[in-house]
Amino acid sequence: MDESIGLVETQYFTFAHPPHEMRLESGETLGPVTLAYETYGRLNEDKTNAILLHHALSGDAHAAGYHEGDKKPGWWDSMIGPGKAFDTNLYYVICSNVLGGCKGSTGPSSVNPKTGRPYGLDFPTITLKDMVDAQRHLIDHFGIEKLLAVAGGSMGGMQALQWLVSYPYRISASIPIATTAKHSPQQIAFNEVGRQAIMADPNWNDGNYYGGEGPAKGLSVARMIGHITYMSDVSMAEKFGRRFRDERKPFKFSADFEVEGYLRYRGDSFIKRFDANSYLYITKAMDYFDISDNKSLHEVFKGIEAKVMALAFKSDWLYPAYQSHEIVRACKLAGVDITYCEIYSTYGHDAFLLEVEEETHLIKHFLRRVYHGYEVTDEFEI
Amino acid sequence: MDESIGLVETQYFTFAHPPHEMRLESGETLGPVTLAYETYGRLNEDKTNAILLHHALSGDAHAAGYHEGDKKPGWWDSMIGPGKAFDTNLYYVICSNVLGGCKGSTGPSSVNPKTGRPYGLDFPTITLKDMVDAQRHLIDHFGIEKLLAVAGGSMGGMQALQWLVSYPYRISASIPIATTAKHSPQQIAFNEVGRQAIMADPNWNDGNYYGGEGPAKGLSVARMIGHITYMSDVSMAEKFGRRFRDERKPFKFSADFEVEGYLRYRGDSFIKRFDANSYLYITKAMDYFDISDNKSLHEVFKGIEAKVMALAFKSDWLYPAYQSHEIVRACKLAGVDITYCEIYSTYGHDAFLLEVEEETHLIKHFLRRVYHGYEVTDEFEI
Numbered sequence: 001m002d003e004s005i006g007l008v009e010t011q012y013f014t015f016a017h018p019p020h021e022m023r024l025e026s027g028e029t030l031g032p033v034t035l036a037y038e039t040y041g042r043l044n045e046d047k048t049n050a051i052l053l054h055h056a057l058s059g060d061a062h063a064a065g066y067h068e069g070d071k072k073p074g075w076w077d078s079m080i081g082p083g084k085a086f087d088t089n090l091y092y093v094i095c096s097n098v099l100g101g102c103k104g105s106t107g108p109s110s111v112n113p114k115t116g117r118p119y120g121l122d123f124p125t126i127t128l129k130d131m132v133d134a135q136r137h138l139i140d141h142f143g144i145e146k147l148l149a150v151a152g153g154s155m156g157g158m159q160a161l162q163w164l165v166s167y168p169y170r171i172s173a174s175i176p177i178a179t180t181a182k183h184s185p186q187q188i189a190f191n192e193v194g195r196q197a198i199m200a201d202p203n204w205n206d207g208n209y210y211g212g213e214g215p216a217k218g219l220s221v222a223r224m225i226g227h228i229t230y231m232s233d234v235s236m237a238e239k240f241g242r243r244f245r246d247e248r249k250p251f252k253f254s255a256d257f258e259v260e261g262y263l264r265y266r267g268d269s270f271i272k273r274f275d276a277n278s279y280l281y282i283t284k285a286m287d288y289f290d291i292s293d294n295k296s297l298h299e300v301f302k303g304i305e306a307k308v309m310a311l312a313f314k315s316d317w318l319y320p321a322y323q324s325h326e327i328v329r330a331c332k333l334a335g336v337d338i339t340y341c342e343i344y345s346t347y348g349h350d351a352f353l354l355e356v357e358e359e360t361h362l363i364k365h366f367l368r369r370v371y372h373g374y375e376v377t378d379e380f381e382i
Numbered sequence: 383m384d385e386s387i388g389l390v391e392t393q394y395f396t397f398a399h400p401p402h403e404m405r406l407e408s409g410e411t412l413g414p415v416t417l418a419y420e421t422y423g424r425l426n427e428d429k430t431n432a433i434l435l436h437h438a439l440s441g442d443a444h445a446a447g448y449h450e451g452d453k454k455p456g457w458w459d460s461m462i463g464p465g466k467a468f469d470t471n472l473y474y475v476i477c478s479n480v481l482g483g484c485k486g487s488t489g490p491s492s493v494n495p496k497t498g499r500p501y502g503l504d505f506p507t508i509t510l511k512d513m514v515d516a517q518r519h520l521i522d523h524f525g526i527e528k529l530l531a532v533a534g535g536s537m538g539g540m541q542a543l544q545w546l547v548s549y550p551y552r553i554s555a556s557i558p559i560a561t562t563a564k565h566s567p568q569q570i571a572f573n574e575v576g577r578q579a580i581m582a583d584p585n586w587n588d589g590n591y592y593g594g595e596g597p598a599k600g601l602s603v604a605r606m607i608g609h610i611t612y613m614s615d616v617s618m619a620e621k622f623g624r625r626f627r628d629e630r631k632p633f634k635f636s637a638d639f640e641v642e643g644y645l646r647y648r649g650d651s652f653i654k655r656f657d658a659n660s661y662l663y664i665t666k667a668m669d670y671f672d673i674s675d676n677k678s679l680h681e682v683f684k685g686i687e688a689k690v691m692a693l694a695f696k697s698d699w700l701y702p703a704y705q706s707h708e709i710v711r712a713c714k715l716a717g718v719d720i721t722y723c724e725i726y727s728t729y730g731h732d733a734f735l736l737e738v739e740e741e742t743h744l745i746k747h748f749l750r751r752v753y754h755g756y757e758v759t760d761e762f763e764i
Contacts, residue, residue, distance in 0.1 A: 182624065185619055189606075192641070195635060200579075202584060221578050225607060253503075253577060256669075
């Protein structure tokens with residue numbers, strides 16, 4: 001139980017080689033497309049034990065285990081491994097970096113084969129549907145007919161919902177966590193301000209900054225806004241209070257308070273690992289996301305046989321529980337088998353990364369019910 | 383009833399002429415100090431009917447009536463005038479631009495008499511206490527011994543609380559609205575990100591931008607962040623939904639959604655009327671605000687004979703009602719006469735400017751109780 005899966009390596013799959021380019025939701029085409037991905041556990045002979053995990057806005061394919069030389073494991077390591085929620089003794093776990101990303105998958109920082117230079121803003125508009133379509137190519141490549149489950153939090157949850165709608169016959173279950181069926185104007189607004197901060201930075205230069213400095217300050221501000229929305233009022237009060245950073249009398253516009261120092265640190269570390277154009281493209285994809293597509297949500301979910309488990313967190317004000325309630329209600333109306341749990345937490349939106357114990361319990365049992373077709377109690381645990 | 387007070391003019395009062403400079407909370411001195419102010423109604427012979435109103439972060443002395451040629455009235459016109467909440471038939475209403483502001487009061491954009499150039503970052507750190515001290519000079523200038531009331535929303539409410547603590551014997555009542563006794567880490571965080579956006583703009587130039595372009599883009603981003611926090615999730619959904627701005631297919635990073643257009647408009651109009659350095663100084667003053675000063679809040683309120691009415695709004699998540707509850711609880715423990723009302727509203731923090739009917743009813747009756755010393759029912763309305 002609770003072991004690490006140890007050393008892992010990111011792999012790459014390239015498809016949609018011209019002239020067989022990928023057709024995007026916008027009507028534009030893109031190719032070739034590379035997805036960076038990692039896998040944990042072993043695919044069984046029938047290829048029936050595969051689970052596809054989706055990362056959030058700033059995540060990547062490295063969900064679990066350690067890269068050679070790294071001190072920190074992947075972003076959801078607490079949930080993936082032998083005996084963990086996504087139990088690698090039982091399941092074959094796949095995670096890929098999204099289309100449009102900057103961690104090995106094709107995105108605006110990739111080289112445009114037509115020009116030999118990074119795409120920048122020549123990269124086409126992408127949507128959540130396009131991200132999921134790209135993942136479907138990867139699943140085809142593995143020869144997996146039907147995924148046991150798709151799962152993810154935040155934007156990862158949107159992908160889990162998009163799989164339900166785009167490829168309902170190719171998944172047995174979907175686990176959307178701390179997410180929404182459509183971005184609200186408040187969610188759009190927070191993303192938009194982040195984009196404005198990036199585009200206000202003269203180093204952004206209309207997206208042509210590769211090889212140069214890049215809009216580090218703008219991206220840092222965007223990330224700071226994000227971090228405020230990922231925490232709750234209560235968790236900030238618990239973590240920082242009104243404590244000053246040191247004994248000195250506060251002076252003007254230095255980071256006097258601990259919370260200011262935290263935000264600056266988060267902003268500064270983000271710019272070393274993320275591409276500003278990817279931030280623009282991916283947040284825009286999130287904002288466009290409305291799975292109901294102008295129909296009523298339960299119409300869209302009709303006929304889906306995959307089982308769904310939705311999770312939300314009480315103090316999450318960025319993706320408030322009422323947005324999960326809308327998903328639950330529509331699934332019920334559509335006759336979809338849905339389980340819902342609202343987990344008590346003070347962590348805000350970050351809870352989906354932190355409330356490991358509750359999530360583990362719920363997901364483990366849900367997956368076994370899907371995999372074995374019946375409830376498996378703890379006595380039968382392997 | 384509900385008439386406008388008509389044309390008004392901003393006036394100016396200058397004090398603290400060297401060598402009698404104003405001593406600030408930081409220990410620094412400042413002088414001369416000018417406050418821009420407006421007055422509405424008539425001061426009675428005994429000078430017992432004066433009410434001092436305080437504006438919020440981006441407000442000014444022009445609270446009511448019209449300036450020559452203007453189409454829009456002052457920022458709280460709906461609440462100030464004959465028959466209104468702050469009834470100019472009964473009361474003499476004063477509003478001044480805060481110390482550190484940019485609407486006629488001395489602030490970082492004012493000329494430093496020592497250098498002949500705008501202060502910029504040579505302007506001293508100011509606090510809410512300093513703002514209130516400056517107002518006290520203005521009240522002295524009027525020869526007013528005791529104000530009937532002080533009132534304001536948001537940062538205006540902090541000033542109303544600061545008067546209670548700094549000059550308890552010089553007010554008969556305080557009306558803090560949609561405010562807090564101390565800025566929470568989340569409130570600090572939102573202000574800090576706004577400051578970072580300004581300081582990330584190369585045109586900010588360490589505050590030395592007067593005569594040049596100024597950090598318009600950074601200030602605009604700061605204001606956009608502010609506007610998100612002033613509205614509620616619900617009010618944004620009601621006002622904008624997910625509507626697109628026009629019939630065109632959305633394209634990349636233009637303002638596709640109405641909510642994006644609104645924020646950009648708000649950001650763009652703000653930069654024409656506000657000074658970025660004032661934004662830095664005033665938000666920092668708000669962040670430093672903790673009226674308890676490391677004591678327990680009820681200790682600070684002990685012995686206060688002024689009556690208090692606190693108002694909060696249900697959907698206000700920037701200054702949530704629990705912060706008003708803390709004020710109410712401390713007043714009760716300290717034996718202060720406090721009335722509290724939590725007003726139902728979907729407008730979020732903006733509610734204090736918009737929920738005129740409820741506020742009018744509550745404030746009008748509260749003021750009459752303070753002024754006449756007993757309840758005045760509607761039958762006796764003048």
